[in-house]
Amino acid sequence: DTGVSQDPRHKITKRGQNVTFRCDPISEHNRLYWYRQTLGQGPEFLTYFQNEAQLEKSRLLSDRFSAERPKGSFSTLEIQRTEQGDSAMYLCASSFILGTAEAFFGQGTRLTVV
């Protein structure tokens, strides 16, 4: 296992279309996080899972966003009816249960909504 992988790396979509991103965490990690990063900003927390349970979702996250981690392994993040403001880098990270564990990040999926 070489780390956290995300697919696709880049996605261009038309406004109003739905998109889905995938994240494969480091296999032993039970925590999985989604972040969003825009230019000039730090990563902004969206949601996280412990195994298959979604434990927290940011209040900033619109109802158009949904995430799943059906078997406690990979996760998907879906954005419905995309808007131009959704254009950003979407980052996935995984870790053991935080306490003394660090989070490892993937390369991200860059979404451009035109």
Added chain:
Amino acid sequence: AQSVSQHNHHVILSEAASLELGCNYSYGGTVNLFWYVQYPGQHLQLLLKYFSGDPLVKGIKGFEAEFIKSKFSFNLRKPSVQWSDTAEYFCAVNPDDKIIFGKGTRLHILP
């Protein structure tokens, strides 16, 4: 509001200069502290972390950071920077089960 503040958004230094990047957080209680680095075109990588014990922590590539609890600060330092340190640096805190990041400092080292 709970937050992580990085004082410098963009820093330009010459090689061999000393570096200090400021970070303050506003969470009470016990927190874990991190500095992450993002080199151009690469993913976020952990530079160093503080969980407990010695407040002066050493990380990779000659970086260190000092946790000062009374000041809610976790400043990053390096005595002599190199051109390869050009990157964006993020201070982060995990007060609970998620990591909260600052806005980042873009560091540009002149050769």
